[in-house]
Every structure is written in structure tokens, then in C-alpha cells.
Amino acid sequence: MNPVFRKVSVTQQALVLNQALTLCRATPSIQHPVWASVNERQYKTMPTHGIGRWKHLLPKEVPKKKKDTTQKKQIIAATDTAYGTLNVKVSGYDMTLVEHYSQYIHNLCNRLGIKVAECYALPTKTTEVMLMQEQGTKMYVDATLKTHERVVQLSSLNASLCPVFMDVLLNNQPEGVQLSVKEHTEADFQARFKGRPELEGLIAQMNQ
Amino acid sequence: MAAPCRRMASRSLLQIVSSFSRTAVGNSGFRLFSNTSVCRAIVQTRFVPERASSPWTLKAAVCLQRLPVISADCAPIEQQFKEMMHQMELEKSVLSDHELRLLEDAERMSRKRADDYDSDEEDNHRDQDIMLAQDLEDIWEQRMKNFQPELRVKADVDKDLTSLQRCLADSLILLAEQQVGGEKLWLLPQAQWQEGETLQQTAERALASLPAAGFKATFLGNAPCGVYKYKLPKAARTESVVGTKVFFFKAILSDKGPPAATNASFMWLKRSELQRYLKPAYMMKVERFILGL
Numbered sequence: 085m086n087p088v089f090r091k092v093s094v095t096q097q098a099l100v101l102n103q104a105l106t107l108c109r110a111t112p113s114i115q116h117p118v119w120a121s122v123n124e125r126q127y128k129t130m131p132t133h134g135i136g137r138w139k140h141l142l143p144k145e146v147p148k149k150k151k152d153t154t155q156k157k158q159i160i161a162a163t164d165t166a167y168g169t170l171n172v173k174v175s176g177y178d179m180t181l182v183e184h185y186s187q188y189i190h191n192l193c194n195r196l197g198i199k200v201a202e203c204y205a206l207p208t209k210t211t212e213v214m215l216m217q218e219q220g221t222k223m224y225v226d227a228t229l230k231t232h233e234r235v236v237q238l239s240s241l242n243a244s245l246c247p248v249f250m251d252v253l254l255n256n257q258p259e260g261v262q263l264s265v266k267e268h269t270e271a272d273f274q275a276r277f278k279g280r281p282e283l284e285g286l287i288a289q290m291n292q
Numbered sequence: 293m294a295a296p297c298r299r300m301a302s303r304s305l306l307q308i309v310s311s312f313s314r315t316a317v318g319n320s321g322f323r324l325f326s327n328t329s330v331c332r333a334i335v336q337t338r339f340v341p342e343r344a345s346s347p348w349t350l351k352a353a354v355c356l357q358r359l360p361v362i363s364a365d366c367a368p369i370e371q372q373f374k375e376m377m378h379q380m381e382l383e384k385s386v387l388s389d390h391e392l393r394l395l396e397d398a399e400r401m402s403r404k405r406a407d408d409y410d411s412d413e414e415d416n417h418r419d420q421d422i423m424l425a426q427d428l429e430d431i432w433e434q435r436m437k438n439f440q441p442e443l444r445v446k447a448d449v450d451k452d453l454t455s456l457q458r459c460l461a462d463s464l465i466l467l468a469e470q471q472v473g474g475e476k477l478w479l480l481p482q483a484q485w486q487e488g489e490t491l492q493q494t495a496e497r498a499l500a501s502l503p504a505a506g507f508k509a510t511f512l513g514n515a516p517c518g519v520y521k522y523k524l525p526k527a528a529r530t531e532s533v534v535g536t537k538v539f540f541f542k543a544i545l546s547d548k549g550p551p552a553a554t555n556a557s558f559m560w561l562k563r564s565e566l567q568r569y570l571k572p573a574y575m576m577k578v579e580r581f582i583l584g585l
Contacts, residue, residue: 247513247542248581254359254544255463255585 157201159268160240167241169201169268172253175233176261185261186234192252199239206233206276237268347534348521352494353482355517355582356466356509358545358560362444364461393425453559456548464560465582466545467569468502473528478559478569480578482538491516495541502558508547517542518581520574540581 127133162168172189176182186203193200209231214223241249250265257263266272366374387395450458458464468481483498485491492514499509516539523535559569563584567575 243513244515247515247517250512251357251542251583252585255583257359259363 156273159270159273162267165243167243167246167267170238170241171264171266171268171272172236172238173206173233173264173266174236174261175231175264177229177231178260179230179232181258181261182232182234185256185258186236188256189236189253192249193236193238196245196249198241198245198249200236201239202235202237204235204237204276206235208232347532348537349533349535350485350491351482351536351538352485352491352498352516353480353538353540354495354499354509354511354543355480355540355578356499356507356543356545358456358464358466360463361460390425390428394429397424397426453561456560458560459562462562463583463585464562465566466507466558467561467566468558473524477571479574480540481558490514491539492541495539495543499543506548507545509543510546512542512544516540518577520577540578542581 157169160168174182174186174189190200190203211229211231212225213227213229215226216223253263444460446457449455452458456464466481467478469476469478470482472479481498481502483494483501485494489497492511496511499507518540520538520540521535522538523529524533529535561569563579563582566579566582570578
């Protein structure tokens with residue numbers, strides 16, 4: 085019985101679909117050598133071919149550039165009705181307060197529609213508090229304090245929105261946190277980079 | 293409103309470099325302000341030969357605010373949440389350097405007391421033997437006990453409306469009693485606009501001309517934050533004057549100045565107390581820009 089059925093399934097596969105399927109499933113091991121000899125990829129003609137494909141439905145993604153260095157952004161100058169690039173610097177000893185306050189400022193700007201150009205952190209500065217000993221002249225280390233700084237850079241601020249924005253910021257300023265609003269200059273941007281002593285030495289030699 | 297608006301548009305913007313710091317050890321509870329205007333543009337007064345005279349007189353008023361000095365107390369639910377978060381963080385946290393040292397010292401002490409103690413096996417802990425971590429803790433505890441913090445809320449100071457130290461947890465607004473058209477009213481300090489100056493300069497003048505002067509203020513911006521229109525009663529209306537328009541500017545108190553004699557011509561009020569002293573129509577416009585934080 086089996087050989088008869090096998091021949092039927094191979095020749096009439098395209099027409100008798102359902103039957104062919106059930107027959108194929110019933111005798112999988114026997115069919116492989118038959119198909120290998122028939123030099124055709126029979127399964128591509130099946131209506132369910134490619135049924136699981138989904139990657140072609142996604143939008144085309146541009147591959148991301150690996151190099152993501154701090155690009156130099158344009159410093160916007162002030163106009164008649166708006167301030168230019170402003171640096172809102174938050175600094176303090178308590179890291180959680182400083183971080184949360186800078187996040188609050190960022191979220192507030194998003195809500196008010198103020199465009200935030202960048203949001204970065206400056207390196208932590210460690211201060212050692214040294215006290216004089218009661219009997220003697222030696223100083224001993226009493227405490228180490230770390231000053232954390234976060235900067236939120238705004239690309240432009242409307243002059244009419246400025247008093248409201250500053251009022252909200254000042255009313256919500258936590259204790260122990262200093263707030264400073266300054267204009268962004270070239271020197272501020274260059275201060276973020278590490279110094280290169282060898283390069284400076286070579287330049288000095290060249291200029292001599 | 294043609295003239296002053298045009299003037300404000302023609303001058304280039306004041307570059308304000310300001311830094312505000314809030315430290316616990318302030319000078320009598322004020323925030324340290326440093327305000328240097330990088331380039332203060334000179335107002336270009338364009339001479340306009342013919343100007344349509346508007347029937348409104350212009351005034352500029354200043355809304356001077358003393359910012360809160362201490363943080364407000366937590367609501368009961370905030371207090372509970374704070375305690376819960378603190379407990380969770382404590383349970384999840386790792387031992388710090390100081391705590392590890394405490395444990396090590398305790399261990400070493402117990403090892404020294406044991407009979408088979410060999411001091412040569414010990415690592416070099418000379419410094420730590422002289423001053424144990426426990427001793428350091430005791431010294432810190434002692435210092436903490438000697439420190440006397442100030443009271444957060446003083447009831448008698450709170451009641452004095454002219455004192456600047458009242459209600460440290462809220463922001464206070466300055467209110468002055470001024471003569472307006474024959475009546476003495478409580479309102480934000482204002483002054484009449486004069487030719488040749490900007491509205492903000494008028495507001496600065498209003499602040500300086502207060503009898504109990506000496507307040508140093510930082511103006512938050514060049515643009516006004518509110519306006520109040522007032523039409524004179526029909527009897528007082530003339531051809532040229534229909535009413536007054538008052539523009540409000542926001543400013544933050546930066547320095548108190550010398551204590552003035554106690555004449556009750558000015559008050560420091562919280563936002564909720566303003567209603568008792570201001571006229572209803574005026575109050576409606578003013579409370580729009582005073583933040584209720």
C-alpha cells in the first residue's frame with residue numbers, strides 16, 4: 085500500500101493539496117530521498133511559503149554611527165526677544181538632590197516647550213576639610229566633601245517666558261543646592277575637554 | 293500703547309549673568325545673589341516727533357518676592373513614603389568603609405583578648421589601634437550634642453506682618469500702602485511711567501521710592517508678567533485720561549538693607565493672605581502670576 089500512495093503524493097501534489105499534506109506528514113522519513121533526486125524546491129510553490137516572514141515589514145533602519153563624540157553645537161546669539169544659548173548649572177554636595185533637581189529642570193523645559201540643547205555633567209571636585217589639632221600645629225583630615233555639577237543647556241529662551249521660568253526654578257530650589265544661569269561661551273565648551281600636555285609642549289616648542 | 297512697546301523692541305536685550313545660591317549658612321537667611329550685567333545696552337530712544345497720545349496713563353509696579361528659606365514640612369502621606377523609601381534603601385544598601393572598619397576593629401579586639409594571640413601575625417594596623425573607629429564615632433556624637441539648631445517655626449515672629457523672618461517655609465510678597473486718586477490702598481508698589489525710560493526702570497524707581505527703602509532686588513526679566521487695567525469713574529474722566537494701565541514686573545529680594553522705623557506702610561504677605569488686603573478685581577489679575585508653590 086505504501087509505495088502506491090507515495091507515487092500519488094509526489095505527482096499530484098499541486099492538485100490534491102490537503103491530501104498531499106496529510107500524506108506527507110504521515111510518511112516523512114521515506115520522502116527525503118525522493119525529493120533529493122527530483123532537483124526542485126517543491127516547498128516554494130506552496131501557498132504557505134514564507135508565512136513566518138516579518139522583517140520585511142519593518143521600516144528601513146539606517147545603521148547607527150559608532151563614533152558619537154561631543155559634536156560642537158552652534159552657539160546661538162541673543163536676539164531682541166529671546167536669550168541665546170544659556171547654561172543652567174546646578175551644583176551641590178548631595179548627589180541625589182543635584183541629580184533630581186537637574187532632572188526636574190529638564191522635564192520642566194520639555195513641558196514649557198523650551199528647547200534643551202544638551203544636558204551633561206561636569207567632573208566631580210573633591211574638597212578635603214582639614215582642621216587644626218587642638219594641641220599642636222599639625223592639620224588632620226576631618227572630612228572629604230565632593231561637589232557635583234550638572235549643566236542643562238537651553239538653546240533659546242523667550243524673554244516673556246524667562247521671569248516665569250526663573251520664578252518656578254527658584255521656588256523649587258532644594259536646600260544645599262546652588263543654581264547659576266549663565267550664557268554659554270566657547271571657553272565653557274573647551275573646559276570640558278581634558279588637557280593634552282604633550283601637544284601643548286610641542287606647540288610651545290614650535291612657537292619658540 | 294504704541295510708544296513703550298516700540299522702545300522695548302528697539303533696545304537690544306540685557307545680558308544678565310546671575311547666580312543664585314542657597315546655603316544653610318546664609319546672611320540672615322537670604323540667598324546670595326551675584327548679578328553682573330555683561331553688556332547693558334543703552335536704551336536707544338528714538339525721537340518720534342508725532343505720537344498718538346493714548347488716553348491711558350501708564351504705571352509700572354514691582355512684585356517683590358522673598359523666597360522661602362527652609363523647605364516646607366511634609367504632608368503625612370509624604371512623610372510615610374519618605375520613611376518607607378528610607379527603610380528600603382537601608383535594607384538594600386551595602387556596608388560603607390566606616391562600618392567595615394568598625395567590624396574589623398571589633399574582630400581584632402576579640403582576637404587580642406584570646407589566649408593564643410600572636411601580635412606578629414597581625415597586619416600593620418598601628419594607626420588604627422591608636423584611634424579606633426568607635427572613638428571617632430564617639431567624638432562625632434559629642435559634637436552633634438553640642439550643636440543647637442534654631443527653631444524652624446517661631447509663632448510670634450509669624451504674626452508680625454512687617455517682619456521679613458516670618459513664615460520661612462513660604463514665599464512672601466511685599467505690599468505697600470499707597471495713595472491712589474485720593475484713597476489709601478494696599479497694593480504692589482507702583483510708580484508712574486515717565487518719558488524716556490523703560491517700564492522696567494519705572495518699576496525699579498517704584499521700589500527705590502518706597503519710604504521704608506533699602507531693598508535690593510534682582511529683576512527676573514525684562515518683560516512684564518501681568519497687567520491691570522483700571523478705568524476711572526465717569527466723574528473723574530477727562531478727555532485725555534480714561535484710566536490707568538499697570539504693568540507688573542517680577543523681582544527677587546536679594547538684600548534686606550538697614551532696618552527701617554516701624555511705620556505700618558508695608559507688609560510681607562503670603563499668597564493666601566493677599567486676599568484680605570487687596571481689592572477683588574486687582575486680586576484677580578495679581579494672583580494669576582504669583583506662584584502658589
